[in-house]
């Protein structure tokens with residue numbers, strides 16, 4: 177097209193995309209390590225090593241209580257889930273591999289939804 181304005185997204189549009197993305201993350205077959213907070217009392221070292229724990233249920237609570245300013249602050253928290261996973265798990269482990277698959281899925285989906 178000759179004239180192609182960049183569509184700006186309102187706050188409501190971005191939060192709608194966050195809800196869709198979170199629902200897809202929670203429904204993914206590899207989401208199981210990330211659905212609820214790690215029980216740091218049951219996992220030696222976790223509290224010391226992982227300074228900012230994050231999981232999908234916490235993200236959902238923050239989303240429903242309007243704690244995300246925009247899509248970017250939401251993506252930062254989702255990436256924190258996967259970065260924590262990489263820090264605490266070997267790449268060649270069940271949970272490590274699940275984290276890499278989930279990150280790849282998320283990166284693909286939010287870029288698709290933003291097009």
Ligand SMILES: Oc1ccc2c(c1)N[C@H](O)CC2
Nearest residue numbers: 209214219260261264265271
């Ligand atoms: O063997 C285990 C036992 C517990 C956990 C992990 C691995 N990785 C998770 O990231 C954190 C919780």
